[in-house]
Amino acid sequence: METFNSKLPDTQESIFAVMSKKAVEFGSVNLAQGFPDFDPDPKLIDVLSYYAKQHKNQYAPMPGVQELREAIANKHLNCQSVNYCPNSEITVTAGATQAISTAISTLISKDDEVIVFEPIYDAYEPLIQLNGGKVIPITLETTEFSINWSKVADAISDKTRAILINTPHNPCGTMLTQDDLNELAKIIKGKKVYIISDEVYEHITFDKKQHLSVSTHPELKEKAFVISSFGKTLHITGWKVGYCLAPKELTAEFRKAHQFIVYSVNTPAQYAIADILQNEESYLSVGKFYQEKRDTLTAKLLGTNFKFKPAKSTYFQLIDYSHLNYDDGLSLTDFLVENKSISLIPLEPFYKISRAPKFVRICFAKNNTTLQTGISNLIDL
Numbered sequence: 001m002e003t004f005n006s007k008l009p010d011t012q013e014s015i016f017a018v019m020s021k022k023a024v025e026f027g028s029v030n031l032a033q034g035f036p037d038f039d040p041d042p043k044l045i046d047v048l049s050y051y052a053k054q055h056k057n058q059y060a061p062m063p064g065v066q067e068l069r070e071a072i073a074n075k076h077l078n079c080q081s082v083n084y085c086p087n088s089e090i091t092v093t094a095g096a097t098q099a100i101s102t103a104i105s106t107l108i109s110k111d112d113e114v115i116v117f118e119p120i121y122d123a124y125e126p127l128i129q130l131n132g133g134k135v136i137p138i139t140l141e142t143t144e145f146s147i148n149w150s151k152v153a154d155a156i157s158d159k160t161r162a163i164l165i166n167t168p169h170n171p172c173g174t175m176l177t178q179d180d181l182n183e184l185a186k187i188i189k190g191k192k193v194y195i196i197s198d199e200v201y202e203h204i205t206f207d208k209k210q211h212l213s214v215s216t217h218p219e220l221k222e223k224a225f226v227i228s229s230f231g232k233t234l235h236i237t238g239w240k241v242g243y244c245l246a247p248k249e250l251t252a253e254f255r256k257a258h259q260f261i262v263y264s265v266n267t268p269a270q271y272a273i274a275d276i277l278q279n280e281e282s283y284l285s286v287g288k289f290y291q292e293k294r295d296t297l298t299a300k301l302l303g304t305n306f307k308f309k310p311a312k313s314t315y316f317q318l319i320d321y322s323h324l325n326y327d328d329g330l331s332l333t334d335f336l337v338e339n340k341s342i343s344l345i346p347l348e349p350f351y352k353i354s355r356a357p358k359f360v361r362i363c364f365a366k367n368n369t370t371l372q373t374g375i376s377n378l379i380d381l
C-alpha cells in the first residue's frame with residue numbers, strides 16, 4: 001500500500017482527548033479537558049427550542065444572523081468601548097476554532113511565518129502548517145508567563161505575516177496590559193504583519209481585573225482579527241458558535257474563505273444567543289461565577305502540597321510541583337489518573353522549543369462537588 005503523504009506528520013491526538021479518555025478508563029474525576037460539566041442557563045435552552053419551532057431551521061445568512069451580529073457589536077462596545085459594524089466587520093463562526101482557522105487561511109501562504117507564544121494552545125500549530133506556514137514559537141517568561149517584546153522584535157523577519165496572541169491566556173491565566181499592546185503596536189508599525197487575537201476567555205476575569213482587547217488599540221485594531229467564542233461565556237462549548245471582528249477590508253477577505261469553509265453557522269443557536277445577549281448580565285456575570293469556583297478550588301488546594309498563585313482569568317488553575325519528586329508533568333498526570341482518580345493536564349504538550357516549567361493544569365469549569373472530590377485526591381501527595 002502507498003504511504004499517505006501527511007501534511008501533519010508530527011500531529012498526534014490532543015492531550016485533552018488523551019487525558020479525558022484516561023479519566024474514563026480509570027474512572028477518574030476529569031479536571032483535564034476545558035469544558036463545563038453543568039448546563040447553561042435554562043432560558044437559553046428554551047429559546048433554542050422556541051426558534052427551532054419557529055421554523056428557524058434553514059441556512060443562516062453567510063456572515064451570521066443580523067440580530068446576533070448586532071448583539072455582538074453592542075457587547076463589544078459595552079465591554080471594550082470599541083465599535084465594529086455588524087454588517088461589514090463582524091462574522092459569526094462555528095466556534096473560535098473555525099474563526100482562527102479561517103483567519104490563518106486568509107493570511108498565510110506557503111513559507112509565511114507566524115509568531116506564536118508557548119505554552120501554545122494546541123490548535124494553532126497544525127492550522128498554520130496546513131496552510132504551508134511556519135510556526136515561530138517564543139517562550140513566555142518563566143515566572144510570570146509574560147511576553148518579552150524584544151524577543152518578538154528580534155523574531156520578526158521579511159517572512160513574518162502574523163502574530164497569534166491569546167489573551168486571557170490558556171493555560172496561564174495571564175492577560176495583556178496596555179503596555180503590552182503599545183509594545184506590540186510599536187513592533188509591527190509600518191510592517192505587513194497582522195494580528196490574530198484569540199480572546200475566547202474575554203469575560204472570565206477575576207479580582208476586578210478586566211480583559212483589554214487588542215481592538216482597544218487603534219493601530220492594532222486596523223490589523224487585527226479579534227476572535228471569541230460563546231462556548232466559554234455561556235457554558236455552551238458544544239454549540240460551537242463564535243465570531244470574528246475585523247476591519248472591513250480584512251472581514252471581506254475573511255468572508256471569502258468563510259463562505260466556502262463553512263458557509264454559515266447553526267441558525268436556531270444564533271437566534272437564541274442573540275436573545276440571551278439582550279440581558280448584559282448573561283456575559284457580565286460569568287467572571288463572578290468562575291471567581292467563586294476558583295476560590296472554592298484554591299481553598300481546597302491549600303490543604304495539598306502543591307504551590308500556586310490564584311488564576312487571574314480563564315477557568316484554568318496552574319499548580320506547581322517543582323518541589324515534589326516527579327520528573328515531568330506527564331509522569332505526574334499519568335500517576336494521578338492511574339492511582340489517585342484525578343485527571344489533569346501536563347504542560348509538556350504546550351511547549352515546542354523550551355522545557356515545560358513544572359506546572360500542571362486544573363480545569364475548574366466543574367460543579368463544586370466534582371471540584372471538591374477531585375482535589376481531595378491530591379491531599380496526601
Ligand SMILES: Cc1ncc(COP(=O)(O)O)c(C=O)c1O
Pocket residue numbers: 034094095096097098121166170198200228229230231237240241242
Ligand atoms: C485558547 C482557546 N482558543 C480557542 C478555543 C476553542 O474555542 P471553540 O470551542 O469556540 O472553538 C479554546 C477552547 O478550549 C481555547 O482554550
